[in-house]
Amino acid sequence: MTKTLEVDGLRKRYADVDALEGVSLTVPEGAFFWLLGPNGAGKTTFINILVGLVRASGGSTRVFGHDVEDDYRRARDRIGLAPQEFNVDRFFDP
Numbered sequence: 001m002t003k004t005l006e007v008d009g010l011r012k013r014y015a016d017v018d019a020l021e022g023v024s025l026t027v028p029e030g031a032f033f034w035l036l037g038p039n040g041a042g043k044t045t046f047i048n049i050l051v052g053l054v055r056a057s058g059g060s061t062r063v064f065g066h067d068v069e070d071d072y073r074r075a076r077d078r079i080g081l082a083p084q085e086f087n088v089d090r091f092f093d094p
Contacts, residue, residue: 002029002064005050010059012045019045023059051081 005027012020020042027033035043048054050061052072061068066075 003027003062004029004031004064005033006060006062006065008060010046010049010061011057012042012049012054013057020049020056047081051079052076053081 003026005025007023007025010020010023011018023042023046025033035046037043045054049056050063050068052068052075055069063075064078066078068075
């Protein structure tokens, strides 16, 4: 069966804080999954890595077999993000 999502040993570190530490999971095609956890658990960081907005500190993430860093365009073509809030102000100078 095709794997929709493969995550192996995913890590993200911000300065001296581990936002994600060794996250691994596989989601088969056609399956549903949820990310549940308290504030600060790393859910948003995980999603941002998955869609290519943030670079992981380690590990690997593949969407339909395409690595989100090495094969970014193909991975990104197969996943979408509808954020609750979208703010691009930090990207523009007044």
